[in-house]
Structures are given as structure tokens and as C-alpha cells.
Amino acid sequence: MTTPRFxxxxxxxxxxxxxxxxxxxxxxxxxxxxRSASRxxxxxxxxxxxxxxxxxxxxxxxxxxxxxxxxTERSLAPGDWAVIPAxxxxxxxxxxxxxxTLWLAVHLPAT
Amino acid sequence: MTTPRFxxxxxxxxxxxxxxxxxxxxxxxxxxxxRSASRxxxxxxxxxxxxxxxxxxxxxxxxxxxxxxxxTERSLAPGDWAVIPAxxxxxxxxxxxxxxTLWLAVHLPAT
Numbered sequence: 001m002t003t004p005r006f007x008x009x010x011x012x013x014x015x016x017x018x019x020x021x022x023x024x025x026x027x028x029x030x031x032x033x034x035r036s037a038s039r040x041x042x043x044x045x046x047x048x049x050x051x052x053x054x055x056x057x058x059x060x061x062x063x064x065x066x067x068x069x070x071x072t073e074r075s076l077a078p079g080d081w082a083v084i085p086a087x088x089x090x091x092x093x094x095x096x097x098x099x100x101t102l103w104l105a106v107h108l109p110a111t
Numbered sequence: 112m113t114t115p116r117f118x119x120x121x122x123x124x125x126x127x128x129x130x131x132x133x134x135x136x137x138x139x140x141x142x143x144x145x146r147s148a149s150r151x152x153x154x155x156x157x158x159x160x161x162x163x164x165x166x167x168x169x170x171x172x173x174x175x176x177x178x179x180x181x182x183t184e185r186s187l188a189p190g191d192w193a194v195i196p197a198x199x200x201x202x203x204x205x206x207x208x209x210x211x212t213l214w215l216a217v218h219l220p221a222t
Contacts, residue, residue, distance in 0.1 A: 002196045002197070002198050002199040002200075003196065003199065004177075004179065004185075004193055004194060004195050004196065004199055004201070005193070005194040006185060006191065006192070006193050006194075007191070007192050008190050008191055008192070009169060009190045009191075009192055010190050025167060025192060025194065026165065026167040026194045026217070026219060027219070028164075028165040028197070028219035028220060028221060028222045029141060029142070029164075029165075029219055029220025029221050029222050030140060030142075030220060031140070031141075031142040031217070031219040031220055032219075033167045033194075033217050033219070053139075053140075054137065054139040054140075056136060056137040056144045058120060058215060066115075068115065074115070074117060079119050079120045079121050080117065080118070080119055080120075081117065081118050081119070081120055081136060082115055082116070082117050083115060083116040083117075083136065083137045083144075084115050085113045085114070085115065086113070086139070087113050088113040088114065088115055090115070104169060104215070106137070106142070106144050106217050108137060108138070108139035108140055108142040108143075108144070109139060109140025109141060109142060109220065110139060110140050111139045111140050
């Protein structure tokens with residue numbers, strides 16, 4: 001299939017209050033590009049993602065805070081990106097409950 | 112290496128007039144995330160990219176037009192994305208010469 005596809009990042013599933021919604025925009029060869037919307041969603045304290053894949057995230061709208069297993073946190077505003085290497089334990093510590101937070105997430109195969 | 116990295120998508124190399132500038136933000140397992148800035152850059156008519164990898168692009172600022180080997184063109188405004196499958200022949204037909212166009216490009220390994 002060599003036909004291109006197009007879309008607008010603002011179009012997609014809305015996050016329910018306290019939750020999140022995902023849409024896969026592209027996938028190939030173990031890599032994936034995902035649009036993610038969240039509204040007040042947060043991962044429980046002490047519950048870490050420990051992924052076999054590296055992840056790149058770009059915050060497009062809203063506000064969020066990422067937490068890491070070393071105790072550090074990082075606030076993200078629109079335009080901020082993060083690269084989370086494979087097995088870097090992390091969680092979403094906070095997203096704005098008053099507005100939708102929109103992320104682009106790229107899952108890259110492990111090296 | 113499991114330490115996260117952070118940045119702002121607005122920070123990076125500026126495009127020269129008529130040209131483009133790239134910065135690789137993440138790479139793993141044959142996938143790559145690249146920040147690209149262009150200012151009036153366009154690929155010569157009739158010169159097509161024919162890539163072995165699939166590509167996802169998201170226009171973040173500015174304005175651009177993609178051209179395809181079937182003769183169609185597609186204008187992109189901020190928030191517009193495109194998925195260009197492997198071997199889908201395409202070119203950058205136009206980018207705004209008056210302002211910088213900022214892209215996020217994701218190269219996904221072939222399936």
C-alpha cells in the first residue's frame with residue numbers, strides 16, 4: 001500500500017474526565033505513532049511503566065507532569081518533548097483536569 | 112542508558128533562506144524522530160523521494176505543500192499530519208518563504 005494518508009492532530013477521540021483516549025496514526029516495523037488525549041489522567045503513585053521500547057513524546061496542548069523512579073518530576077508545556085529510553089521507569093504524575101492534554105507519542109523498537 | 116532527555120521543539124537549528132535544517136531527537140531500532148525546519152525549501156520538480164521506510168510527518172508551524180508522483184498535491188497547515196508509506200514517491204513542492212516551517216518527522220522501519 002503506497003497511498004498516503006492525511007489527518008489533523010486536533011481530530012480524534014476525546015479523553016473522558018480522569019481518563020485518556022488513544023488513536024494509532026501510523027505503525028510499521030515495530031514502530032508506532034500514537035495520538036493520545038488525557039484529561040486529569042494520572043498513573044497511581046508507585047506504578048511505573050517499564051517498557052522494552054524507547055518512547056518519544058511531544059506535548060501539543062494542555063499540561064502534564066512526568067514522574068521517574070529516581071524521584072524526579074518534569075513538567076511539560078506545549079512544545080516540550082521527552083525521550084524516555086527503554087526500561088526508564090516512568091509514570092504520568094499529573095495531567096490538567098480542566099483542559100484536554102494532547103500528546104504525540106512515538107514508540108521506537110529497542111535497539 | 113536509561114536517563115530521559117528533554118527539550119523544546121521550538122529550540123533547534125534555523126533554516127537558511129531556501130533551505131532546511133535537521134536535528135535528530137531520538138533514534139532506536141531503525142526508527143528515528145527528526146525535527147526539521149525549512150524556509151522556502153522545495154524539492155526540484157520531477158525529483159521524488161522513494162524511501163524504503165514509512166514516514167509520518169506533523170506540521171507544527173508554517174505552511175507547506177507535498178506533491179506525489181500521481182500528480183496530486185496536498186497543502187499542510189499547523190496540526191496537519193501525513194503518513195507516507197514506504198515507496199510512496201513524494202516531494203516537498205513548496206514551503207512558505209516568508210516564515211519558518213517546522214515539522215516533526217518520524218521514520219519508521221519498513222514492515
